[in-house]
Amino acid sequence: MKIWMVLAGYLFASIFSLGFATGSPNRTSNTQTRMILLGIDGMDPAMLQGFMDQGAMPNFSRLAAQGGYMRLGTSVPPQSPVAWSNLITGMDSGGHGIFDFIALDRTTMLPYLSTSKTEAATTEPLAIGKWRIPLSSGKTVQMRDGTAFWEILEEHGVNTTMFRMPANYPPIETGGKALSGMGTPDMRGSSGTFTFYTDDPAFKMGTVSGGEIYRVNVHNNAITLTVKGPPNPFLGGNPPAKAEFKVYVDADNPVALIRTDSEKVLIKVGEWSDWVKVNYNLVPSLVNVPGMVRFLLQGIDPYFALYASPVNIDPRDPAQTIATPAEYAFELAEHAGPFYTQEMPEDTKALSAHILSPREFLAQSELVLNERKRLLHSELHRFKGTQGAALLFFYFSSVDQRNHMLARQMDPSHPFHAKDTPKDLAMAMKNTYLEMDQILGWVMENMDADTSLVVMSDHGFAPFRRQANLNTWLEQHGYLVLKDPSKRDRYEWLLGIDWKKTKAFAIGLNSLYMNVKGRERFGIVAPGERAGLAREIVEKLKAWRDGPEGQLVVTQPLLREEIYNGPHVQEAPDILVGYARGYRASWATTSGKIPSVLIEDNNEEWSGDHCMDSRAVPGILSSNEALNRQITADLKDLTVSILDRFGINAPPQMKGDSVFYSHQKTDYLNP
Numbered sequence: 189m190k191i192w193m194v195l196a197g198y199l200f201a202s203i204f205s206l207g208f209a210t211g212s213p214n215r216t217s218n219t220q221t222r223m224i225l226l227g228i229d230g231m232d233p234a235m236l237q238g239f240m241d242q243g244a245m246p247n248f249s250r251l252a253a254q255g256g257y258m259r260l261g262t263s264v265p266p267q268s269p270v271a272w273s274n275l276i277t278g279m280d281s282g283g284h285g286i287f288d289f290i291a292l293d294r295t296t297m298l299p300y301l302s303t304s305k306t307e308a309a310t311t312e313p314l315a316i317g318k319w320r321i322p323l324s325s326g327k328t329v330q331m332r333d334g335t336a337f338w339e340i341l342e343e344h345g346v347n348t349t350m351f352r353m354p355a356n357y358p359p360i361e362t363g364g365k366a367l368s369g370m371g372t373p374d375m376r377g378s379s380g381t382f383t384f385y386t387d388d389p390a391f392k393m394g395t396v397s398g399g400e401i402y403r404v405n406v407h408n409n410a411i412t413l414t415v416k417g418p419p420n421p422f423l424g425g426n427p428p429a430k431a432e433f434k435v436y437v438d439a440d441n442p443v444a445l446i447r448t449d450s451e452k453v454l455i456k457v458g459e460w461s462d463w464v465k466v467n468y469n470l471v472p473s474l475v476n477v478p479g480m481v482r483f484l485l486q487g488i489d490p491y492f493a494l495y496a497s498p499v500n501i502d503p504r505d506p507a508q509t510i511a512t513p514a515e516y517a518f519e520l521a522e523h524a525g526p527f528y529t530q531e532m533p534e535d536t537k538a539l540s541a542h543i544l545s546p547r548e549f550l551a552q553s554e555l556v557l558n559e560r561k562r563l564l565h566s567e568l569h570r571f572k573g574t575q576g577a578a579l580l581f582f583y584f585s586s587v588d589q590r591n592h593m594l595a596r597q598m599d600p601s602h603p604f605h606a607k608d609t610p611k612d613l614a615m616a617m618k619n620t621y622l623e624m625d626q627i628l629g630w631v632m633e634n635m636d637a638d639t640s641l642v643v644m645s646d647h648g649f650a651p652f653r654r655q656a657n658l659n660t661w662l663e664q665h666g667y668l669v670l671k672d673p674s675k676r677d678r679y680e681w682l683l684g685i686d687w688k689k690t691k692a693f694a695i696g697l698n699s700l701y702m703n704v705k706g707r708e709r710f711g712i713v714a715p716g717e718r719a720g721l722a723r724e725i726v727e728k729l730k731a732w733r734d735g736p737e738g739q740l741v742v743t744q745p746l747l748r749e750e751i752y753n754g755p756h757v758q759e760a761p762d763i764l765v766g767y768a769r770g771y772r773a774s775w776a777t778t779s780g781k782i783p784s785v786l787i788e789d790n791n792e793e794w795s796g797d798h799c800m801d802s803r804a805v806p807g808i809l810s811s812n813e814a815l816n817r818q819i820t821a822d823l824k825d826l827t828v829s830i831l832d833r834f835g836i837n838a839p840p841q842m843k844g845d846s847v848f849y850s851h852q853k854t855d856y857l858n859p
């Protein structure tokens with residue numbers, strides 16, 4: 189192990205997974221079942237059916253004819269970390285404790301990302317001159333509770349590979365292989381921060397959501413730039429480490445040479461570079477941490493414009509554990525080349541900030557999908573070479589991420605739809621579905637005939653045309669009071685709220701909280717009045733209407749007790765707000781702001797969504813195995829179905845029904 193691997197733990201916090209092993213010895217599965225489970229985030233049944241009806245998706249049609257095809261109910265709320273956690277554990281949020289992308293610490297009233305949490309180091313670093321030597325590391329812990337279905341499979345002797353299962357960061361340790369996906373940070377420790385360098389005066393220097401913009405000057409056709417990396421734990425205040433690189437611009441041709449301390453690459457204007465290694469010297473000639481970045485040279489003349497992707501953890505030389513066993517990331521890169529390791533690699537934020545155009549975003553997203561195809565080829569090949577009972581899970585993010593960003597291009601009713609939308613953009617989502625069909629076709633051609641193939645999505649999609657300011661609704665109904673309404677636009681993250689007069693508030697995508705005495709830091713609602721107040725708000729939300737036609741805004745406001753079971757129900761938001769199709773919590777609501785207007789158009793590139801009424805956005809399930817259509821299945825049923833297909837009875841906390849016709853079973857407790 190290299191010195192920086194030992195030290196890397198101090199960078200972002202080292203990895204300890206909670207793990208929920210039951211301590212049982214390895215058992216042998218009574219089947220030789222082999223299954224490929226393809227997870228296509230955000231694949232929508234109505235879109236899929238529409239394209240199948242046009243004859244455009246022959247492989248999905250063939251799979252449906254071989255076995256079956258059905259809608260797959262999603263989670264409440266239908267957000268990816270919640271939905272995938274339902275599949276992972278076979279339980280709802282009351283069981284696994286993930287309720288929203290954004291969770292709330294009731295003691296500080298500050299939000300945090302729900303799936304993992306960093307715990308601070310316990311001892312102070314040792315100070316020697318300007319250097320600080322960390323003596324203990326903090327740690328990142330996975331917040332999801334419950335046993336993952338592949339832990340149970342492993343206990344029964346099934347060989348498992350989990351390629352980027354969302355909400356599995358840090359990856360739980362089992363005897364199988366896993367690469368972490370959603371939740372995995374970039375080298376800065378963020379969910380992905382791009383850098384944009386330009387001398388174009390049209391761009392304002394500074395920080396945007398998910399990126400940084402720098403105004404630069406090219407002198408004599410050359411420029412020295414830096415890209416930020418991890419916080420340096422060896423320096424007081426932990427400033428971000430910086431990696432330097434030089435760009436030499438050709439005076440006559442639209443081309444530039446980029447040189448880091450270990451590599452040089454020549455790129456043309458409009459071209460994406462391959463992965464370029466960058467090094468962060470945390471302590472010169474002693475501690476070096478590698479990362480990797482992709483560049484897009486957008487222009488030289490009249491203005492220099494260079495996009496640098498978030499610096500990714502290099503799977504060939506990972507600065508922290510992103511896989512179990514740790515070498516698995518290296519093995520993948522050895523077989524399929526370097527690849528994006530950050531959580532959701534499609535750079536939606538650079539498109540939102542108008543640094544990438546929709547076409548550039550698509551091209552970047554295509555780089556991601558091409559890497560995934562290479563990795564799938566390599567993993568399918570390895571899967572075929574293994575013996576005995578085995579499961580390969582493989583995850584695709586492209587459909588979800590593109591649908592979020594390109595929905596307006598195909599939706600003439602979207603307020604941000606341009607009448608003269610170019611055909612390639614209007615067709616981009618259909619073409620993405622066709623690409624997924626080709627991938628499915630490739631898998632069907634190349635897998636063994638006796639392997640079960642299951643294709644699923646965690647939720648579907650809907651347009652996101654209107655954004656609802658839930659806190660403003662609460663204010664207008666007297667449940668929320670601001671200290672000074674004239675300063676409302678200055679505050680976010682719930683600051684500016686007069687807690688002494690506030691009974692309810694919202695933060696996150698679907699969560700609504702009562703301000704309960706003894707629970708929330710400044711609570712005023714007596715615990716005995718909480719449920720009654722929540723019921724009252726639910727009833728009023730049902731009457732919320734928008735526009736001249738009186739469109740309902742909230743079609744599925746649910747009390748937590750109506751939907752959740754298990755030990756975490758008490759931690760849940762009091763109400764889960766399911767918006768009508770076309771509506772979603774406003775951008776302001778997600779970050780705890782209280783604007784003056786109640787409902788606004790969504791004029792963002794992020795123009796499609798699924799965080800609404802769960803009934804409006806089911807996912808899909810298809811298999812070469814016959815599916816029992818008597819069952820209205822949701823994600824939790826799929827968990828039970830997977831175990832069932834391997835001949836394992838689900839443990840008691842999993843209440844679902846198998847969609848597969850009966851197989852020989854092994855009792856979970858008495859194999």
Ligand SMILES: [Zn+2]
Nearest residue numbers: 230268588592
């Ligand atoms: Zn999504």
